[in-house]
Amino acid sequence: xxxxxxxxxxxxxxxxxxxxxxxxxxxxxxxxxxxxxxxxxxxxxxxxxxxxxxxxxxxxxxxxxxxxxxxxxxxxxxxxxxxxxxxxxxxxxxxxxxxxxxxxxxxxxxxxxxxxxxxxxxxxxxxxxxxxxxxxxxxxxxxxxxxxxxxxxxxxxxxxxxxxxxx
Numbered sequence: 742x743x744x745x746x747x748x749x750x751x752x753x754x755x756x757x758x759x760x761x762x763x764x765x766x767x768x769x770x771x772x773x774x775x776x777x778x779x780x781x782x783x784x785x786x787x788x789x790x791x792x793x794x795x796x797x798x799x800x801x802x803x804x805x806x807x808x809x810x811x812x813x814x815x816x817x818x819x820x821x822x823x824x825x826x827x828x829x830x831x832x833x834x835x836x837x838x839x840x841x842x843x844x845x846x847x848x849x850x851x852x853x854x855x856x857x858x859x860x861x862x863x864x865x866x867x868x869x870x871x872x873x874x875x876x877x878x879x880x881x882x883x884x885x886x887x888x889x890x891x892x893x894x895x896x897x898x899x900x901x902x903x904x905x906x907x908x
Contacts, residue, residue, distance in 0.1 A: 745859045749866025752855040756848050756867060757874045791876045796868035803832040803849060804856040804864050825853045 811824045833846030848871065856864040 745863045748859040749863040753867040753870030756851045791872040796865045800864045803828045805861045
């Protein structure tokens with residue numbers, strides 16, 4: 742169990758850094774043009790969903806079920822990785838805009854790598870850690886986040902204007 746926690750934690754920190762860099766790059770090359778946003782609505786339900794519910798459910802839907810089913814049917818690594826890539830793109834798309842396909846899709850690939858290396862709970866731990874860093878901490882500290890926000894904004898570190906208030 743210690744190795745699963747270690748792998749999940751290391752993958753989680755690496756994933757966050759990777760996604761942060763992708764967000765900076767997309768902002769810098771003007772593929773996203775959003776103002777910085779600060780999560781305002783932090784409550785126990787938000788934290789519960791971000792830390793427990795979303796990681797458990799999303800990892801079951803986007804990693805555990807499809808990858809397990811494909812492993813039962815074939816050992817062809819090309820087919821397995823095609824399923825991993827498809828599920829990662831779908832994971833990204835369910836998080837919002839086309840921008841999310843790239844950022845959360847890449848995150849989905851890393852989550853899949855943790856799943857393939859150490860299993861479901863390593864991916865859940867990684868997912869929870871990324872959510873803590875990207876949602877819960879910015880909410881608690883009132884700092885910008887790259888995570889898709891309830892009113893659809895994304896953090897732009899090169900823009901110093903005040904974010905619009907959610908409607």
